[in-house]
Amino acid sequence: MKKKRDLIIGLALIVVLLVVLRILEVNISPQSQWAMLLTVLKKGSIYALVAVSMNLLNGFTGLFSLGQAGFMMIGAYTYAIFTIPVDQREMVYMYYDGGIIQFALPAVLGIILAGIAAALFAFLIGIPVLRLKSDYLAIATLGFAEIMKALFQWDSLGPLTNGSNMLRSYPTPASASVIYPFVVSGICIAIIVMLINSTYGRAFKAIRDDEIAAEAMGINLAHHKRIAFTVSSFFAGISGALLAMFQTNVQAKSFNSAMTYEILLIVVIGGIGSVTGSVISSFLFIACSEWLLRFLDEQHVIGDFTVPLLRSGFRKVVFSIIIMVIVLFFRQGIMGTREFSISGIIDKITGKSRKAKREGGNS
Amino acid sequence: MDWLSKNLPFLLAGISVGGQYALIAIGYTMVYGILRLINFAHGDIFMVAGLMMVYLSASLPIYISIPLVIILTVIIGFTVERVAYKPLRSAPRMSVMISAIGVSYLLQNLALYITGGLAQQYPAIPWISDQITVFGASTKRVTVITPFLTIFLVIILVLLIKKTKIGMAMRAASKDFETSQLMGIKINNVISMTFIIGSFLAAVGSLLFFSNYTGVTPTIGTMPGLKAFVAAVFGGIGSIPGAVVGAFIIGICENLVMMANQYISIDISNFKDAFAFLLLIIILFFKPTGLFGEKQTDKV
Numbered sequence: 170m171k172k173k174r175d176l177i178i179g180l181a182l183i184v185v186l187l188v189v190l191r192i193l194e195v196n197i198s199p200q201s202q203w204a205m206l207l208t209v210l211k212k213g214s215i216y217a218l219v220a221v222s223m224n225l226l227n228g229f230t231g232l233f234s235l236g237q238a239g240f241m242m243i244g245a246y247t248y249a250i251f252t253i254p255v256d257q258r259e260m261v262y263m264y265y266d267g268g269i270i271q272f273a274l275p276a277v278l279g280i281i282l283a284g285i286a287a288a289l290f291a292f293l294i295g296i297p298v299l300r301l302k303s304d305y306l307a308i309a310t311l312g313f314a315e316i317m318k319a320l321f322q323w324d325s326l327g328p329l330t331n332g333s334n335m336l337r338s339y340p341t342p343a344s345a346s347v348i349y350p351f352v353v354s355g356i357c358i359a360i361i362v363m364l365i366n367s368t369y370g371r372a373f374k375a376i377r378d379d380e381i382a383a384e385a386m387g388i389n390l391a392h393h394k395r396i397a398f399t400v401s402s403f404f405a406g407i408s409g410a411l412l413a414m415f416q417t418n419v420q421a422k423s424f425n426s427a428m429t430y431e432i433l434l435i436v437v438i439g440g441i442g443s444v445t446g447s448v449i450s451s452f453l454f455i456a457c458s459e460w461l462l463r464f465l466d467e468q469h470v471i472g473d474f475t476v477p478l479l480r481s482g483f484r485k486v487v488f489s490i491i492i493m494v495i496v497l498f499f500r501q502g503i504m505g506t507r508e509f510s511i512s513g514i515i516d517k518i519t520g521k522s523r524k525a526k527r528e529g530g531n532s
Numbered sequence: 533m534d535w536l537s538k539n540l541p542f543l544l545a546g547i548s549v550g551g552q553y554a555l556i557a558i559g560y561t562m563v564y565g566i567l568r569l570i571n572f573a574h575g576d577i578f579m580v581a582g583l584m585m586v587y588l589s590a591s592l593p594i595y596i597s598i599p600l601v602i603i604l605t606v607i608i609g610f611t612v613e614r615v616a617y618k619p620l621r622s623a624p625r626m627s628v629m630i631s632a633i634g635v636s637y638l639l640q641n642l643a644l645y646i647t648g649g650l651a652q653q654y655p656a657i658p659w660i661s662d663q664i665t666v667f668g669a670s671t672k673r674v675t676v677i678t679p680f681l682t683i684f685l686v687i688i689l690v691l692l693i694k695k696t697k698i699g700m701a702m703r704a705a706s707k708d709f710e711t712s713q714l715m716g717i718k719i720n721n722v723i724s725m726t727f728i729i730g731s732f733l734a735a736v737g738s739l740l741f742f743s744n745y746t747g748v749t750p751t752i753g754t755m756p757g758l759k760a761f762v763a764a765v766f767g768g769i770g771s772i773p774g775a776v777v778g779a780f781i782i783g784i785c786e787n788l789v790m791m792a793n794q795y796i797s798i799d800i801s802n803f804k805d806a807f808a809f810l811l812l813i814i815i816l817f818f819k820p821t822g823l824f825g826e827k828q829t830d831k832v
Contacts, residue, residue: 300817430572434637490638
């Protein structure tokens with residue numbers, strides 16, 4: 170009964186959310202100051218996916234990996250390479266005679282292929298890297314991301330990756346509509362949540378809590394670590410494809426270590442080991458860094474008084490101070506390891522009201 | 533002789549940049565040895581030292597601004613530890629590392645705010661920035677000085693750690709953090725001291741590094757910082773000689789890539805940065821704790 174109720178409520182909320190998004194999209198004109206809201210929603214949903222995928226590794230499996238930006242780059246490139254329309258290729262690959270690939274896949278296939286490519290790379294990288302522990306694993310995955318970045322900019326691979334020039338002119342449904350990235354990210358996050366709640370997820374958590382104990386209980390460490398790493402990279406690749414659409418161009422050098430750190434910050438601010446925490450914090454993070462603090466970048470004059478310090482770049486300083494305060498004083502992040510759930514809230518409300526009713530009846 | 537004059541600049545640059553990485557890597561390896569913390573902000577402290585030199589030398593003579601830069605860098609390093617890491621002493625390691633990333637983010641954004649994002653021209657320091665000729669290869673004097681200065685500083689540091697009381701305290705703290713506290717070691721002083729030494733060496737490193745690569749940008753600390761950390765892991769993190777050896781190997785190897793680039797028809801120059809990581813992954817595959825690292829055993 171309860172499960173059915175939750176399912177209905179959940180579906181209803183999703184429909185409401187999509188309708189609200191659609192209404193926002195139709196009514197906000199690109200010139201109005203609310204246009205940034207749409208950008209935040211698009212980019213936030215893309216970052217939510219990559220943050221959840223990183224959380225799957227760092228928060229649920231206890232593998233400290235810093236390769237997320239690298240896998241996003243693989244996804245973004247795969248998507249772009251395979252979906253550029255054939256008649257545009259001559260222009261995009263102008264230094265490489267139109268490139269070697271002379272066909273174009275539809276966008277949906279491109280996204281799936283992006284995930285598969287990232288997962289394939291992750292599988293291969295995982296063979297040497299997953300034997301390492303904690304900080305060694307972190308620096309090795311970071312290193313692989315850097316190597317990938319250099320590889321994709323290599324002139325000899327130019328006919329495929331366009332060297333250090335940017336890829337563009339591919340279809341960009343996620344930049345045209347807010348609903349697209351929401352739906353894709355939502356489906357992917359739902360799959361990750363299902364994985365976390367499955368027997369695999371329980372094995373991941375056991376590995377996180379104590380590797381040796383988990384092994385003693387019969388969990389195949391190497392196998393489960395590999396699955397977590399590959400699955401996480403698969404979804405990082407998909408979010409990379411979405412990011413490619415959002416940005417409308419791809420360049421390897423933008424997927425640097427600073428990007429991985431940003432995603433890690435999102436995960437930690439949301440709470441390590443909380444999926445909903447990651448989602449909430451990625452929207453907050455993007456909103457603060459792109460939109461809400463923007464007024465700090467402009468000069469303000471109140472009467473005769475010019476507010477000091479306000480000029481281009483001040484927003485980012487304030488933003489990093491806010492982050493430091495959160496990190497120092499709210500160590501658990503927004504959600505800690507708890508999850509935000511609608512049914513939990515309903516239970517609380519109805520439980521309380523029932524209690525109140527009973528008390529009322531007694532008196 | 534022709535071969536020498538063609539290839540010597542690469543070797544010289546490799547040894548010199550290796551020395552500069554070594555000076556940064558010591559800061560990483562000492563902090564890691566005691567706190568088990570990857571101090572992501574270290575590369576940015578290196579950048580801040582470079583930036584301060586740009587601004588101070590604009591108004592002060594060079595012989596005042598150099599010591600001033602070193603002192604200010606040490607103060608910044610000390611302050612960062614007290615403000616961002618000390619309150620998290622009992623927190624899980626992840627929190628401290630995130631705090632380090634936060635500091636790095638803050639320093640970069642502050643630098644961006646102050647410079648406006650433009651690359652600042654590093655001042656030419658008299659004598660060490662002069663052009664000289666070694667075996668027919670023209671280079672700056674700093675290239676030749678760096679390895680000697682690095683080795684000199686490392687010897688002093690090793691003596692400090694082996695012979696003095698604070699050095700003994702450092703060794704004790706890196707062996708066993710909690711027990712050393714029970715033995716009456718003031719752990720906060722020891723940690724502050726490691727940050728002071730690390731920042732001092734980073735400041736010296738930045739003087740040498742930016743005399744060669746003169747554009748200071750807010751994100752310039754990231755790559756040398758990362759490579760210095762790779763060098764520290766390569767040599768076995770926690771070990772000072774390991775960090776120095778690792779840094780020289782990585783510095784030389786990445787310039788060997790540039791040297792090899794002359795002879796082969798395919799352009800591989802953009803793998804210069806990636807090569808350090810490739811070396812690291814290879815060494816970790818065979819020795820999971822680096823060249824001189826102690827073997828870790830898990831106790832149940």
